[in-house]
Amino acid sequence: MTDDAVTSPTSSVKNPILVRERRRALIDAAVEVFFAKGYHACRVADVAEAAGISQGTVYNYVNSKEDLLFMIVEDHFLAYERIVGSALEPARTSREKLDALLKGTVEAIFKYRKHYVVMLRELHHVERNRRRAFMQLAAEQRKFCENILVEIAEEENLKIGNSLLMSNLVVFLPSFLISRGWDFRKEVNEQEVAEFLIDFMERGLRQN
Amino acid sequence: MTDDAVTSPTSSVKNPILVRERRRALIDAAVEVFFAKGYHACRVADVAEAAGISQGTVYNYVNSKEDLLFMIVEDHFLAYERIVGSALEPARTSREKLDALLKGTVEAIFKYRKHYVVMLRELHHVERNRRRAFMQLAAEQRKFCENILVEIAEEENLKIGNSLLMSNLVVFLPSFLISRGWDFRKEVNEQEVAEFLIDFMERGLRQN
Amino acid sequence: MTDDAVTSPTSSVKNPILVRERRRALIDAAVEVFFAKGYHACRVADVAEAAGISQGTVYNYVNSKEDLLFMIVEDHFLAYERIVGSALEPARTSREKLDALLKGTVEAIFKYRKHYVVMLRELHHVERNRRRAFMQLAAEQRKFCENILVEIAEEENLKIGNSLLMSNLVVFLPSFLISRGWDFRKEVNEQEVAEFLIDFMERGLRQN
Amino acid sequence: MTDDAVTSPTSSVKNPILVRERRRALIDAAVEVFFAKGYHACRVADVAEAAGISQGTVYNYVNSKEDLLFMIVEDHFLAYERIVGSALEPARTSREKLDALLKGTVEAIFKYRKHYVVMLRELHHVERNRRRAFMQLAAEQRKFCENILVEIAEEENLKIGNSLLMSNLVVFLPSFLISRGWDFRKEVNEQEVAEFLIDFMERGLRQN
DNA sequence: AATGAATGAGTGTTCATTCAT
DNA sequence: TATGAATGAACACTCATTCAT
Secondary structure (H helix, E strand, O other): OOHHHHOOOOOOOOOHHHHHHHHHHHHHHHHHHHHHHOOOOOOHHHHHHHHOOOHHHHHHHOOOHHHHHHHHHHHHHHHHHHHHHHHHOOOOOHHHHHHHHHHHHHHHHHHOHHHHHHHHHHHHHOOHHHHHHHHHHHHHHHHHHHHHHHHHHHHHOOOOOOHHHHHHHHHHOOHHHHHHHHHHOOOOOHHHHHHHHHHHHHHHHOOO | OOHHHHOOOOOOOOOHHHHHHHHHHHHHHHHHHHHHHOOOOOOHHHHHHHHOOOHHHHOOOOOOHHHHHHHHHHHHHHHHHHHHHHHHOOOOOHHHHHHHHHHHHHHHHHHOHHHHHHHHHHHHHOOHHHHHHHHHHHHHHHHHHHHHHHHHHHHHOOOOOOHHHHHHHHHHOOHHHHHHHHHHOOOOOHHHHHHHHHHHHHHHHOOO | OOHHHHOOOOOOOOOHHHHHHHHHHHHHHHHHHHHHHOOOOOOHHHHHHHHOOOHHHHOOOOOOHHHHHHHHHHHHHHHHHHHHHHHHOOOOOHHHHHHHHHHHHHHHHHHOHHHHHHHHHHHHHOOHHHHHHHHHHHHHHHHHHHHHHHHHHHHHOOOOOOHHHHHHHHHHOOHHHHHHHHHHOOOOOHHHHHHHHHHHHHHHHOOO | OOHHHHOOOOOOOOOHHHHHHHHHHHHHHHHHHHHHHOOOOOOHHHHHHHHOOOHHHHHHHOOOHHHHHHHHHHHHHHHHHHHHHHHHOOOOOHHHHHHHHHHHHHHHHHHOHHHHHHHHHHHHHOOHHHHHHHHHHHHHHHHHHHHHHHHHHHHHOOOOOOHHHHHHHHHHOOHHHHHHHHHHOOOOOHHHHHHHHHHHHHHHHOOO
16 A cells, blocks of 8 residues: 555646645635535636636646545644644643643644534545545544553552543544534634633543 | 425325335335445445335335435434333433433434444435424434433432533443454453443443 | 457436437438548537537437447447358359459448548547447458358369468458549449449459 | 648747757657547647657647647658658659559558558548648649649550549559558568558559 | 436546746 | 647536326
């Protein structure tokens, strides 16, 4: 199995700067329109227009409509890594790390909520192999989280029960805002939701 | 706004028993095929075949492909009410009610996971008005849950913080199994996940 | 290697009489329009219109535009077999057979000249496997011809030299009308060309 | 009717040597790729690449993709004239001329078989006017041939029957190798085919 | 009430051609 | 003169929906 099958789409355009710029515009445009109307309800022309290029030009940077979806998901994961990574950097004690992890995860998902929604809704359209690659990525993300949890648990002499389930829960919970936000957005602001979630997780983590 | 716009699809067939039977078959068939391949990848003919009727006949019981989606979502909510309702029936003390609520919610979502997945993935395809009606239904479901939580909190002298968020969280959490199951299904059986979730929720609810 | 890959296209329509009728209409229509404007210059809609059905309906009887080409070629070969077959039926002596063979071949190609032109021009568009199958068919056709030539040669004590080349030449020569007709059609009528060709072949066959 | 419409394509490039060189490369490249994959299956970019220039540059030497086809056909006819011309040059007696004519024709078509195949297959794509011009050219070629035949017939007191048909046949027959070669190439080498054809023609020409 | 054939609107993708650099 | 990125017209094919039987 080659890794090639699951990497970024190829481009017929040679200038790498141009490729980066146009792809950025395409991802941003695709996130907006896919989020607003759904992947299937959008024509490639809609994305092109939103990106400020012509329909045909899209295919100089992407091999198929599905590639656009792929790039969104990829973008989301890279952003998660970036955000959680820089949240963890200054953390020294394990307690600080836990805090950073929770806050980073919440922040990442909150910030990239449109990416996230599109990913959840439409991931099943990306080709089997690629999808599997993302499952893998997501699993690694989760393991990264598990390691920190275990480390903290040991240091703080904390029982966290099944660390597999617990770490899964940590990466899962922030999607709460996205899944249910429509029901409480008017009453509670985002900051409060973040705090609520972090509190809830911390309480849930202390098992005894 | 007429209620008509958001009620079940109309049928050209007069015999109500036949209508019920065929619709049941259609819902079951649609859940299976939509779950397996996604709403857009399935043709109406696929659903018809799975339901054991011909393509044309589908339109004697349903007005559009979207109706099938609608019926699935409706079916899911009815099932939720039924399951949580009968779980709560024997409960007397508020503690028993809380227990019944959590367990019922978990059970309902676990049992109807295919309905649930299809609903999450594809709800955005159903027409604006109908979708709004479902939001309303979901909101009521959640309020029902909130009322019980508040009642219990008062009786047990428990602080549950923001009851709006908390009740939302309760109806949200069981989807954990569905969203992340792929990452732990091999290691942890379903019963354990249910217990883990119920524990976690109970712990999270005690705010002091 | 399955034979399936090279057989007639499949149809979603179950009524075999309807299938036969519509396919007949499609072949006739396709021959006309492909002959007149070329395979690539014709849209499927052109063929549909010429066949008196709608664009979408074409695909109830055919899986792709290429299938139309395939059916034309197939039709041509079947017609050849039919025509040469019935020309040979009454022939008794080997001399009569030779005569029948030459006349039948000329008649078949003359009658189905549009099929023939389309086939020559566009055969290279049909998929590798199918094309190979037709080469095979054509080769068998030619062998059938070779057998008769050899038989006659023995009976009549005739030297025909390389029978492989000679039989190839016999099936090839009638295409003369089609390839060069534009240059002499105004001066010479078809019957004369047929006689000329048959004479030429007979003369060419007597080698000594 | 202006001659302009049917002459070689115009070029934006002034340097005539460059034009000649690039066009040579383009024709050679186009013959190869059109022969291999067919005119429609080849993109202009394919030809450009095979010719060692960039896609855009093609249009400095050619006005359209069709021009490439045109140039191939033109190249073929020029080559025919050149080859038959120099074959005829040393011929003195009419018998030598006949010999030279037949051999030259066979040689020309054999040598330029790729040109020939592309021409037969794709000529119908070139615009009506230009196509007509080629018909004219081909007719002249044929007349040139007819004149020789008639001359020889008179000198040798030979009946060749309908000289229009006969001369057409002479220019037509060499395409035998190309049309049917796939069926005998493995068994008979090219030289043998050439001899077979020349024999056959000579025999066929003697009508008595 | 059931069937399945007919319809045609809708869309992803290709590629000849143009043109700014 | 050469390049290669941008363009948009064109088209095969799908499939939800209709309707005659």
